[in-house]
Amino acid sequence: MELWYTEEHTENVRFSIKIKKQLYSANSPYQKIDVFDSEEFGRFFTLDGLMMVTEKDxxxxxxxxxxxxxxxxxxxxxxxxxxxxxxxxxxxxxxxxxxxxxxxxxxxxxxxxxxxxxxxxxxxxxxxxxxxxxxxxxxxxxxxxxxxxxxxxxxxxxxxxxxxxxxxxxxxxxxxxxxxxxxxxxxxxxxxxxxxxxxxxxxxxxxxxxxxxxxxxxxxxxxxxxxxxxxxxxxxxxxxxxxxxxxxxxxxxxxxxxxxxxxxxxxxxxxxxxxxxxxxxxxx
Amino acid sequence: MELWYTEEHTENVRFSIKIKKQLYSANSPYQKIDVFDSEEFGRFFTLDGLMMVTEKDxxxxxxxxxxxxxxxxxxxxxxxxxxxxxxxxxxxxxxxxxxxxxxxxxxxxxxxxxxxxxxxxxxxxxxxxxxxxxxxxxxxxxxxxxxxxxxxxxxxxxxxxxxxxxxxxxxxxxxxxxxxxxxxxxxxxxxxxxxxxxxxxxxxxxxxxxxxxxxxxxxxxxxxxxxxxxxxxxxxxxxxxxxxxxxxxxxxxxxxxxxxxxxxxxxxxxxxxxxxxxxxxxxx
The missing domain is CATH 3.40.50.150 (Vaccinia Virus protein VP39)
Structure with a gap:
């Protein structure tokens, strides 16, 4: 089974990253916080499903x-x-x-x-x-x-x-x-x-x-x-x-x-x- | 049914575009040629599945x-x-x-x-x-x-x-x-x-x-x-x-x-x- 993180850059454009593992997921009082690990970008975290920071870039x-x-x-x-x-x-x-x-x-x-x-x-x-x-x-x-x-x-x-x-x-x-x-x-x-x-x-x-x-x-x-x-x-x-x-x-x-x-x-x-x-x- | 064109930027990264219609597909003696129409990028064409030109950019x-x-x-x-x-x-x-x-x-x-x-x-x-x-x-x-x-x-x-x-x-x-x-x-x-x-x-x-x-x-x-x-x-x-x-x-x-x-x-x-x-x- 493959796991992919996908972000919709617009409703017609998607950017997807293959995931090794999801490390964390929770809802704070303000937003959903997720942390993933990936081959290409190392660890990265998202807020409400939007990319914030990757170790690579x-x-x-x-x-x-x-x-x-x-x-x-x-x-x-x-x-x-x-x-x-x-x-x-x-x-x-x-x-x-x-x-x-x-x-x-x-x-x-x-x-x-x-x-x-x-x-x-x-x-x-x-x-x-x-x-x-x-x-x-x-x-x-x-x-x-x-x-x-x-x-x-x-x-x-x-x-x-x-x-x-x-x-x-x-x-x-x-x-x-x-x-x-x-x-x-x-x-x-x-x-x-x-x-x-x-x-x-x-x-x-x-x-x-x-x-x-x-x-x-x-x-x-x-x-x-x-x-x-x-x-x-x-x-x-x-x-x-x-x-x-x-x-x-x-x-x-x-x-x-x-x-x-x-x-x-x-x-x-x-x-x-x-x-x-x-x-x-x-x-x- | 939704149609999406997906390009693998690496084996771990994908970029996908929602397609209105595929306008053309054929194999030339050198490569596979496809033409698509999309909401976000207008018409675009690919060679062997790789993005060449979009009307938008x-x-x-x-x-x-x-x-x-x-x-x-x-x-x-x-x-x-x-x-x-x-x-x-x-x-x-x-x-x-x-x-x-x-x-x-x-x-x-x-x-x-x-x-x-x-x-x-x-x-x-x-x-x-x-x-x-x-x-x-x-x-x-x-x-x-x-x-x-x-x-x-x-x-x-x-x-x-x-x-x-x-x-x-x-x-x-x-x-x-x-x-x-x-x-x-x-x-x-x-x-x-x-x-x-x-x-x-x-x-x-x-x-x-x-x-x-x-x-x-x-x-x-x-x-x-x-x-x-x-x-x-x-x-x-x-x-x-x-x-x-x-x-x-x-x-x-x-x-x-x-x-x-x-x-x-x-x-x-x-x-x-x-x-x-x-x-x-x-x-x-």
């Missing part, structure tokens, strides 16, 4: 969501991560000795517990002394924060389900307020390729633009996400992700990465025409 | 295989296309009024006939007066050519089956000989993500490097190809794809594209570290 997503803003503003000291229960984003952040404090706000404690048990590859730095975990609603958490963070990373699920609030105008406005004068907001920005994802992406981008003077979008190849063409939003009060990139300085930090490098950093902001048109974006 | 592949070399060397006059039976590569080439002659060498006449009938979107320029079609083995065709083409585009299937000869040392050596003094060779270069494709990619790259002084690799997001992370090889006798790019000149041609633009052109040569390591590549 989580490095791509986590490199891009962390090192792009960190290379653009290397003096970042205090960071807020919203979501990111698998710990991969925190793991990459802890590699910067210059970072003094990391607050991670994850609504679903069970995700963290499950990842600590089954995905030590991503969760291993959640006990770093600079990290404080808050099991709360990120939307509420940022409401009370003001001028506090140099960087906010929204490492959320898609805007269907518990992640929905993290794509609202109210949320982005509160992020703006919670950021310091030179603060940066980075968020997972969905994909331009399939309609429902593209719609979410366009909405998110439009809302972020209402608050932040600099709104850029960058892209990466993430084969286990729908279409494999994934976007990240880079919004800031002052910092320009390309003009303010000090490649020499970042390279001098000696952070070894499997995906990110400073040339790719620059290249990732050059979007295809059909994506530019969706969001009225200019490559620079 | 063929623009990505064809933009990148044609406009990158053309923007790097806009005075290109004579072009050889090897493979490319769907006609999409020729269609993009015919948009340059400066191109005087296009030779297309496709081993399988049935592919061209089928695409003319079912995929006019890509095949419609095969009757352009500048185009000569040769239904021959590309490997043999280039053997007798010398200092003749400014650009050779290898728009082949994967190196498993009839496309195999187009990934050999002998073939690349003959391409070098068939190119003019400032000639460029571009080829579809497989994907770095899944092992068997990555192996083919590494082999091809190594062989091309034995002949060409400048060997670069660039990437695009092609969601219907395995992993969605697709590479192209750019090899030349003299031309540098970034230093010799005259963005202003290309933009002045007024060629409208849905994927390609000159900023993305530059960005596409910045590869992730794990790909750079596979082929001993330096981003520039």
């Amino acid at each position: 989580e490095f791509i997503y986590h490199d891009m969501i962390v090192h792009v803003p960190m290379a653009a503003k290397p003096d970042t000291k205090k960071v807020l991560v919203i979501g990111g229960g698998d710990g991969g984003t925190v793991r990459e952040l802890t590699r910067y000795s210059s970072i003094e404090e990391i607050h991670m706000v994850e609504i679903d404690k069970m995700v963290v517990d499950v990842c600590r048990e089954f995905l030590p590859q991503t969760a291993l730095k959640l006990d770093d002394p600079r990290v404080s975990l808050y099991f709360e609603d990120g939307l509420k958490f940022v409401r009370s924060r003001q001028n506090e963070y140099d960087l906010i990373i929204v490492d959320s699920t898609d805007p269907f389900g518990p992640g929905e609030g993290l794509f609202t105008k109210e949320f982005y406005g509160n992020c703006f307020k919670a950021l310091s004068e030179e603060g940066i907001l980075v968020n997972q920005h969905e994909s331009p390729y399939y309609q429902s994802y593209a719609n979410a992406m366009k909405r998110a981008h439009k809302r972020i633009k209402e608050y932040f003077p600099n709104c850029r979008v960058y892209q990466a190849h993430i084969p286990t996400y729908p279409s494999g063409h994934w976007l990240f939003g880079f919004a800031s009060k002052k910092v320009d992700p390309i003009l303010d990139l000090d490649a020499e300085k970042w390279n001098s930090l000696g952070i070894e990465t499997k995906y990110y490098n400073t040339e790719l950093h620059k290249g990732s902001f050059a979007l295809p025409n059909y994506v530019k048109e969706m969001i009225e974006y200019e490559n620079k | 063929e623009f990505i592949y064809h933009d990148m295989i044609v406009h990158v070399p053309m923007a790097a060397k806009p005075d290109t006059k004579k072009v050889l296309v090897i493979g490319g039976g769907d006609g999409g590569t020729v269609r993009e080439l015919t948009r340059y009024s400066s191109i005087e002659e296009i030779h297309m060498v496709e081993i399988d006449k049935m592919v061209v006939d089928v695409c003319r009938e079912f995929l006019p979107q890509t095949a419609l320029k095969l009757d352009d007066p500048r185009v000569s079609l040769y239904f021959e083995d590309g490997l043999k065709f280039v053997r007798s050519r010398q200092n003749e083409y400014d650009l050779i585009i290898v728009d082949s299937t994967d190196p498993f089956g009839p496309g195999e000869g187009l990934f050999t040392k002998e073939f690349y050596g003959n391409c070098f000989k068939a190119l003019s003094e400032e000639g460029i060779l571009v080829n579809q270069h497989e994907s770095p993500y899944y092992q068997s494709y990555a192996n083919a990619m590494k082999r091809a790259h190594k062989r091309i490097k034995e002949y060409f002084p400048n060997c670069r690799v660039y990437q695009a997001h092609i969601p219907t190809y395995p992993s969605g992370h697709w590479l192209f090889g750019f090899a030349s006798k003299k031309v540098d794809p970034i230093l010799d790019l005259d963005a202003e000149k290309w933009n002045s041609l007024g060629i409208e594209t849905k994927y390609y633009n000159t900023e993305l052109h530059k960005g596409s040569f910045a590869l992730p570290n794990y790909v750079k390591e596979m082929i001993e590549y330096e981003n520039k």
Whole structure:
């Protein structure tokens, strides 16, 4: 008997992975959590049946969501991560000795517990002394924060389900307020390729633009996400992700990465025409 | 009853598309040819069960295989296309009024006939007066050519089956000989993500490097190809794809594209570290 995990990328497109074993399955108060083991991708976990993290390629997503803003503003000291229960984003952040404090706000404690048990590859730095975990609603958490963070990373699920609030105008406005004068907001920005994802992406981008003077979008190849063409939003009060990139300085930090490098950093902001048109974006 | 087309990207990974109707199926002397119609991707055709072209996203592949070399060397006059039976590569080439002659060498006449009938979107320029079609083995065709083409585009299937000869040392050596003094060779270069494709990619790259002084690799997001992370090889006798790019000149041609633009052109040569390591590549 063969076991396959299948995700519907649209109602007409399916992506399937052959499973060696299902390691875990439970319903948290927020969502269904499953962990599988597979030949091709190693262990991976899904929320409500949607792919979150695989051992094989989580490095791509986590490199891009962390090192792009960190290379653009290397003096970042205090960071807020919203979501990111698998710990991969925190793991990459802890590699910067210059970072003094990391607050991670994850609504679903069970995700963290499950990842600590089954995905030590991503969760291993959640006990770093600079990290404080808050099991709360990120939307509420940022409401009370003001001028506090140099960087906010929204490492959320898609805007269907518990992640929905993290794509609202109210949320982005509160992020703006919670950021310091030179603060940066980075968020997972969905994909331009399939309609429902593209719609979410366009909405998110439009809302972020209402608050932040600099709104850029960058892209990466993430084969286990729908279409494999994934976007990240880079919004800031002052910092320009390309003009303010000090490649020499970042390279001098000696952070070894499997995906990110400073040339790719620059290249990732050059979007295809059909994506530019969706969001009225200019490559620079 | 639901009909699904399924491609095995590896023995452990499947990509499936819901089909409205199968429009065609036959065995040519070289391969099995199928044409389907689908909600998500429009019409698409497969060779030996592997995805070749979909109406929805063929623009990505064809933009990148044609406009990158053309923007790097806009005075290109004579072009050889090897493979490319769907006609999409020729269609993009015919948009340059400066191109005087296009030779297309496709081993399988049935592919061209089928695409003319079912995929006019890509095949419609095969009757352009500048185009000569040769239904021959590309490997043999280039053997007798010398200092003749400014650009050779290898728009082949994967190196498993009839496309195999187009990934050999002998073939690349003959391409070098068939190119003019400032000639460029571009080829579809497989994907770095899944092992068997990555192996083919590494082999091809190594062989091309034995002949060409400048060997670069660039990437695009092609969601219907395995992993969605697709590479192209750019090899030349003299031309540098970034230093010799005259963005202003290309933009002045007024060629409208849905994927390609000159900023993305530059960005596409910045590869992730794990790909750079596979082929001993330096981003520039």
